[in-house]
Amino acid sequence: MPSLTVQQARAFILSRIKALPQESVPVQHAARRVLAQDIASPADIPAYTNSAMDGFALRCSALAADAPAVLRIAGEALAGHPFTGTVKAHETIRITTGAAVPAWADAVIPFEKVEEENGAITLQPGSVRPGANIRRQGELLRAGDAALSRGRRLSRADAAFLASLGIASVPVARSPIVSLLITGDELVAPGEPCPSGKIYDANSLAVQSLIESAGGICQNFGILADDPQVLRETLEAALAVSDMIILSGGAADSKADFSHRILSEIGSIEPWTVNMRPGRPMRFARIKDTPAFILPGNPVAAFVTFLEFVRGALLAMQGAERIWPEQIQAFAECDIRTKPGRAEFVRGFAHTEGGRVLVRPVASQSSASLSTLTDCNALIAVDHDETVQAGALVSVQLLDRLIG
Template structure:
């Protein structure tokens, strides 16, 4: 279990400055950034199993990269001082250097060496001319005037990484390029954080599992599937607690079942409806805060910490609101719990294809479809009705149009930020 962070009561006190007003998104994000510390525990994995895992300690380079000066081109190496001050330079060919098979001994200062890309530079040579720029006849190479400068087309020892330098920082969620870099340093294994265990469940008497007969007044449960997929995308160890009825005892049992996890995430039961028991059940199970946020979609949310230390995130029950709250709030908290350093997500700046309704005083994330306009610029159009229960609009969209707290209506042609769903993987 991760070490406890800032007490929930301290976060509540700091947010009290907003009074009874709905909380700005930035304030909620800052509060959640204080909530989670990385889980304890590491494991050592072979490179092939480390993709997507979080590096537990800096990967320090055990060697200089490159390990020696080498050629960046197929061509001929020579001493830069041998270049003629004006006119062509003519040098005899004194040998050959291949990648993995360098030239044996120091090279003559008044001759060149046939060299391949990656081959070590012969001692005394500091320049390379590409083969396509020279002419070769009777064992001699002619370098035209101005074809190359002294010192050109060479990779210098340690120019990529110095021995003892940080190659990959701790907290990096490892990508294919990171694993390739580790391999290039001769590292067969990496030490990573253990995966945090995240329990999840959906709540509501109206929910029916896909594939089961739908009773009168029932709806098929989309949140449970969506939440499981979102957690899978983060690479955590997801613990499925199923669907929980609108019953205090059932909710208390679910919280108890997930209490040995690092965090629990649920959907539904965080408003003030008669059947929403989360408030009093969580009060008995640990510390809890219920927030009304200046956010659309996704106004209600609960956060807490159970007595055993597990964090709790209660998302809205409306499907789109649940997804948005997870992506813009819970995602980074869970990444911190995993030991990762959350990075700002890349966005696309696009023209609004049509006018967008928006009132100042709340952050909005509207579903949008990106396309290239005739002039090559990005353009974004909303998917239509932005109701928080319309999950089909999320499926049609390929990103969220990000409209900041203070922004008002957007005129057609104005530029807006779009968060592509592909950025959230």
């Protein structure tokens, strides 16, 4: 069976992914969705010239260069309540942060830089310069300027920014519906008695949370018995409502695993694996036009293959500009032993010391032990032709950026 590199497998999967249609959602629900259109600012930002500080608005031209200035307080401007009166040459107004700065004023001096007494303020020479503490209309964005670009996956800060522009609804890609099927007679749901020879199912929770972190809506069909007819019927039911199907378990194509046989009968499994660890048994398939992944039953292998392949496929469906895991460079704190010619995703712990990012592998690299994921905060991505010695720069994927 052909064995692909990680990059080759990603390119193949991406070539089989179709973009989803767009929909409009309220801005308060737009976080973690992918923009389907460019967003232009409907107005200048700031919308009007305003004060960046609590203080006093004044004319610098009224101040002497070498002597203290005394300015009478002629009124005040509050946020939402601009000052509409007139002032004389040696007068000022009290102003709060966000309040409109009158056209005649060219600076704002903070309260703490003046002495206030008997309805007037005294300020020392050189204590304020023209333009100080004023935010000019349109200095951040002009009406019509690009605010956010299509393909951006919106953060909570992005959604708040759009709300600040007065935008109430946002065009985004529809969230992909992903059916999750967990197979295995040995699996027991958490909370149920676990007799000898059985294990608790962790993949339902883990993979569902990963689907949702990638913007998908999970249809979790629960634990399925190792029964070909049950699997066939469930797959056919899932196919009717899904943009993607994920099976966990049965990736190794052994006699006791039916996932391969049933998927081959109702669809087609690509005749390749990925030369990687953990996760080599992962397979990619299609049922009619619906992409399907068979993830390994081992929890860590399922976790890694989801992050390296499935997550990117889901983001591509949504039209995201950046789909594959972001990588940073870090210095290896020790030699990292890998098999030549095989890509390895080593669970590691990254930290900063002396202004440098350092990373080291966690003690256990067992693909069956979820506890190793609680000990790590990064995957060290060692390429097929790479050898890592202590002190060398390595590529690192920070988990909180992938699933946070």
